[in-house]
Amino acid sequence: MAYLPVALKVEEIRQDSPNLKTYVFKRNLRAKPGQFVMVWVPGVDEVPMSIGWQDEEEVHIGIADAGDCTHLLHEKIKVGDKLGIRGPYGSVFNLPEGAKKIVVIGGGYGTPPMLSLAQDATAKGIEVIAIIGARSKDYIIYEDWFKKLGCEVKLSTDDGSAGHKGYSTEVLEKVLEEEKIDGIYTCGPELMMVNVAKQGVAKDIYTEVSLERYMKCGFGACGQCCMDNTGIRICKEGPVLEAKYALEHPEFGKYTRGPEGIIEEM
Amino acid sequence: MNVSVDFCGLKFPNPTVVASGYLGVTGASLARCVEHGSGGVTSKTLFLEPRKGHPNPTVLTFQGGVINAVGLSGEGVKNAKHEFEVYADRCPDNPMIASIGGATIEELIECAEIMNEYPIDMLELNFSCPNVHDEMGRPFACDPQMTADATAAIRKVTKKPISVKLSPNVANIGVIAKQAEANGADALTVVNTMGPGMLIDIDMRRPILSNKVGGVSGHALKPIALRCVYECYQNVKIPIIATGGIIQAKDAIEMLMAGGSLLGIGSALIYYDMAAFDKITDGIRDFMKKEGINDIEELVGMAHGDMIDHSKLDQNPD
Ligand SMILES: Cc1cc2nc3c(=O)[nH]c(=O)nc-3n(C[C@H](O)[C@H](O)[C@H](O)COP(=O)(O)OP(=O)(O)OC[C@H]3O[C@@H](n4cnc5c(N)ncnc54)[C@H](O)[C@@H]3O)c2cc1C
Ligand SMILES: Cc1cc2nc3c(=O)[nH]c(=O)nc-3n(C[C@H](O)[C@H](O)[C@H](O)COP(=O)(O)O)c2cc1C
Ligand code: FES
Numbered sequence: 001m002a003y004l005p006v007a008l009k010v011e012e013i014r015q016d017s018p019n020l021k022t023y024v025f026k027r028n029l030r031a032k033p034g035q036f037v038m039v040w041v042p043g044v045d046e047v048p049m050s051i052g053w054q055d056e057e058e059v060h061i062g063i064a065d066a067g068d069c070t071h072l073l074h075e076k077i078k079v080g081d082k083l084g085i086r087g088p089y090g091s092v093f094n095l096p097e098g099a100k101k102i103v104v105i106g107g108g109y110g111t112p113p114m115l116s117l118a119q120d121a122t123a124k125g126i127e128v129i130a131i132i133g134a135r136s137k138d139y140i141i142y143e144d145w146f147k148k149l150g151c152e153v154k155l156s157t158d159d160g161s162a163g164h165k166g167y168s169t170e171v172l173e174k175v176l177e178e179e180k181i182d183g184i185y186t187c188g189p190e191l192m193m194v195n196v197a198k199q200g201v202a203k204d205i206y207t208e209v210s211l212e213r214y215m216k217c218g219f220g221a222c223g224q225c226c227m228d229n230t231g232i233r234i235c236k237e238g239p240v241l242e243a244k245y246a247l248e249h250p251e252f253g254k255y256t257r258g259p260e261g262i263i264e265e266m
Numbered sequence: 267m268n269v270s271v272d273f274c275g276l277k278f279p280n281p282t283v284v285a286s287g288y289l290g291v292t293g294a295s296l297a298r299c300v301e302h303g304s305g306g307v308t309s310k311t312l313f314l315e316p317r318k319g320h321p322n323p324t325v326l327t328f329q330g331g332v333i334n335a336v337g338l339s340g341e342g343v344k345n346a347k348h349e350f351e352v353y354a355d356r357c358p359d360n361p362m363i364a365s366i367g368g369a370t371i372e373e374l375i376e377c378a379e380i381m382n383e384y385p386i387d388m389l390e391l392n393f394s395c396p397n398v399h400d401e402m403g404r405p406f407a408c409d410p411q412m413t414a415d416a417t418a419a420i421r422k423v424t425k426k427p428i429s430v431k432l433s434p435n436v437a438n439i440g441v442i443a444k445q446a447e448a449n450g451a452d453a454l455t456v457v458n459t460m461g462p463g464m465l466i467d468i469d470m471r472r473p474i475l476s477n478k479v480g481g482v483s484g485h486a487l488k489p490i491a492l493r494c495v496y497e498c499y500q501n502v503k504i505p506i507i508a509t510g511g512i513i514q515a516k517d518a519i520e521m522l523m524a525g526g527s528l529l530g531i532g533s534a535l536i537y538y539d540m541a542a543f544d545k546i547t548d549g550i551r552d553f554m555k556k557e558g559i560n561d562i563e564e565l566v567g568m569a570h571g572d573m574i575d576h577s578k579l580d581q582n583p584d
Pocket of ligand 3 (some may be wrong): 214220223224226235
């Protein structure tokens with residue numbers, strides 16, 4: 001279903017990394033892990049953002065300074081200001097029946113939905129290993145939040161300033177060698193997700209990825225966010241896709257379309 | 267019972283056609299609509315060159331329907347061949363109506379000429395988008411002479427069937443329809459969005475659409491679209507793609523009775539998603555069965571006339 005934006009007051013802003021701020025709103029959106037909202041900055045733009053931490057009273061949205069709108073948002077929006085929130089939209093993460101232990105792998109601003117999933121999984125008594133990847137120590141987000149939930153946290157940085165030096169997918173390889181894992185979930189740079197998807201499929205472990213495509217309506221009408229060759233909509237059938245299915249799409253890890261619909265190689 | 271439609275020499279397995287601008291950015295997306303029951307499709311309006319469109323918010327729903335100011339974004343006719351090829355390859359039995367637009371007649375001509383080389387079945391001339399007024403001035407379809415000139419110019423450069431898409435925002439849609447017919451249109455698409463309209467967020471104290479105003483469609487448009495189809499049917503002989511607020515089978519049947527031969531399906535997708543096509547086609551079939559109607563063509567224009575022949579109503583009541 002579709003909704004109009006609701007103007008919500010920003011209650012708190014946390015600078016969680018040099019380029020990511022978390023905006024806290026007092027509202028229970030009743031979103032499921034993996035879903036997203038459209039965040040409207042009047043006079044500027046409206047952009048899709050994943051739901052991060054949520055509880056009865058609050059919802060947290062982690063926003064990276066990634067371009068025109070998000071940069072302005074970081075600069076101009078203060079505590080007490082309002083943002084328009086439209087949603088939640090999209091598909092959700094699924095935990096396999098009887099799962100005992102899962103891995104979540106978040107890269108950069110892909111980490112917020114992993115935190116939301118970790119909340120859900122731990123509440124169901126499922127053990128969670130959280131692999132958080134970033135370029136360096138300062139860019140790691142939500143480590144304490146995952147720990148608070150009782151997750152086993154493994155860090156990975158490009159420069160080795162925290163945890164494993166190299167790719168978070170290498171940390172995953174090691175985990176999969178050592179432990180029995182019932183589900184793998186990832187959100188982050190698409191090439192990382194392709195790697196994770198392939199590992200999961202190769203090991204026959206249930207795996208889901210969360211994709212990003214350019215969005216306009218957010219509720220499945222405009223066709224801006226469709227994937228080749230199935231034609232599915234990332235705002236409706238996605239953003240969460242089963243890895244095996246995602247890998248059937250020739251554009252996964254290869255290309256995406258911009259606001260005009262023009263193909264842009266990754 | 268027949269629900270297939272012969273339209274300008276093209277065969278549509280059922281009367282539903284995806285309306286331009288809905289799920290029409292990629293060929294794969296339109297092919298998926300066919301896989302879910304649409305009889306044919308209309309691609310999103312393309313101009314010659316790529317267009318970014320307006321910033322978000324661009325598409326919103328409200329109690330009475332849908333409002334949009336996408337701003338005619340698209341990759342441009344020049345660059346879109348691959349999307350039409352993908353579609354034609356996957357859906358050879360479901361006609362592709364390619365929608366083109368242009369700020370000038372010259373641009374439209376160039377679009378039509380390029381489209382001659384693409385695997386498409388019909389051209390739809392979008393003379394009627396209300397969302398790019400600042401940029402392009404009054405749409406062609408708001409003026410009988412401009413409609414006539416633009417239609418005639420494109421008629422000269424293409425052999426493909428042409429449907430002219432009309433605007434409801436006129437006092438004389440019948441006159442405009444006649445101009446399109448007289449200048450070579452093979453069909454009409456009736457109608458585009460109405461307005462423009464506006465939504466304001468009272469907490470933000472601002473219009474919600476970034477473009478401030480946008481075309482209104484869905485429920486709110488239905489009675490107006492219905493009247494437009496009825497009026498065009500009275501004024502022309504060429505067939506009509508009835509579009510605007512067709513959400514349930516009942517709306518679709520009303521549109522057929524008003525004079526539509528094909529049905530543009532848009533906002534129904536927001537309420538019923540991909541099930542919309544089958545729901546509408548099945549509902550039409552159920553009605554035909556109940557009323558003892560064997561061919562959908564009998565429904566077209568049925569609402570025109572004076573006294574009713576009561577002996578023909580409700581032949582197979584359930
Ligand atoms: C389902 C989904 C969930 C997301 N979750 C988060 C999140 O939790 N945190 C976060 O920081 N970012 C998230 N993003 C990415 C975020 O939407 C972009 O970073 C943001 O739109 C950038 O806007 P901008 O105007 O600042 O950038 P621009 O200067 O416009 O462009 C920078 C990049 O952002 C992309 N972008 C711009 N507008 C859109 C749009 N309407 N839809 C999709 N991409 C767009 C552009 O394609 C480009 O790659 C998510 C994206 C999607 C699709
Ligand atoms: C998001 C959106 C985009 C649209 N884009 C186009 C377009 O590119 N070209 C066009 O001719 N009509 C466009 N339209 C108008 C529709 O094709 C249709 O005429 C109108 O919406 C009425 O149908 P509906 O009530 O079922 O929505 C668009 C409508 C919407 C809602
Ligand atoms: S953003 Fe409009 S269909 Fe996905």
